[in-house]
Amino acid sequence: MKFGFFAAGLAAALATAAIAQEAEDPFADAVESRHGLMLLMAQNLGTLGGMAKGETPYDAAVAGKAADNIAALSSVMSMDLFPAGSEYEKAADSFALPSIWSNQEDFVKKISALNDAANAMTADAKKDLASLQAGMNGIGGACAACHKAYRQPEE
């Protein structure tokens, strides 16, 4: 009987903890999606960057595919991935600053600047190495503009 009470108590405690965890972090999917998107972006940028730095030989087809991927990934960036509240110190693992929501118009403008830079790169990457190298500036600038304004720096 004693054990029964204990088991029931434990089950209740576990259920409460699970609900609490659920309630604490309703933004886990959004944050994970954003991080996954950034990781895929970095992977494809690595292909372009390796050629830009002269670490791997320039290959128009490979570079073109990576640039197409980056353009596609950029087009996925939108406010849908940033539900209100999924911010630094409110959602686990989030480095998104609250100014994203208070300054939403500018944030969205910076997303379109990224889309423009990524679209320009799809042509540059397929053209020749010099164009690819020059295009890295545009994409890098678009990434940095957003990260500088809207990402909490890591300590």
Added chain:
Amino acid sequence: MKRVLLGLVLVAACVAAFVIVTLPERGDAVALGQLSGDPARGQTLFWAGGCASCHAAPGAEGEARLVLSGGLQLPTPFGTFSVPNISPDPLQGIGNWTLADFEGALRHGTSPDGKHYYPSFPYTSYAHATDQDVVDLWAFLQTLPLSNRPNDPHQISFPFDQRLLLGGWKFLNPSTAWVVPDPLTPEEERGRYLVEGFGHCGECHTPRNALGGRDMARWLAGGPNPEGKGTIPNITPAKLDWSTADIAEYLKSGFTPDYDSAGGGMADVVTNISHLSDADRLAIAAYLKKVPPQN
């Protein structure tokens, strides 16, 4: 009585010697006046020197970074410095300055009326600028738009508000010798000129002592951020193991070798340095490989 008098005379002599030894200096205006300035070269130096990072309006982007209206507040352990207007506006900016005034400010930290500037303006690094580069940068600054924003006073408390003491600070923190000695290749020398001079990288990446001077024995070894929380990374070869190509790419596009992007104050530095040539960025990287490693 005699002893007291002698003491007073000694103190007075010491004060006089301090003031004379640490009088605000200026360069040779006649030599500079014989050179002619090239604003196009000056533009490259403008970006290398990062002038816009402090002197453009806070948050300015694109073309607005060429309007040097000032206004940024720099919080430090000694007080808060207000960055001045250095646009060519004759009233609020530096439109009435002569080339000699500009040289005194840039390389010696001396104002046109002969006072010491606070070293929040990195003249300790700009002191390395060549005569021709001073003249070229001055020529470029003349081409920039005017701003009539009036300057805010610095908010510095006693005793740091006594500018006379800055003469002592300058005496303790001489800035003319190179940190990384010869021999260097021409590329490494160019990198040294950019890093130790105009780029003033050591102003943040070298830790500071209690008096706010750079600890030259720990050149580029990083430390706490003097302007707030967080740390400034060690960029000596002991910690920065990126290839020269990685460093050059980072300074151009802001991408780290993991394709994250530069953050904080460094994002701004990349915006400036991206205006330089690939050769200059590779020179900076080549120089960094020659810096004594520090753990």
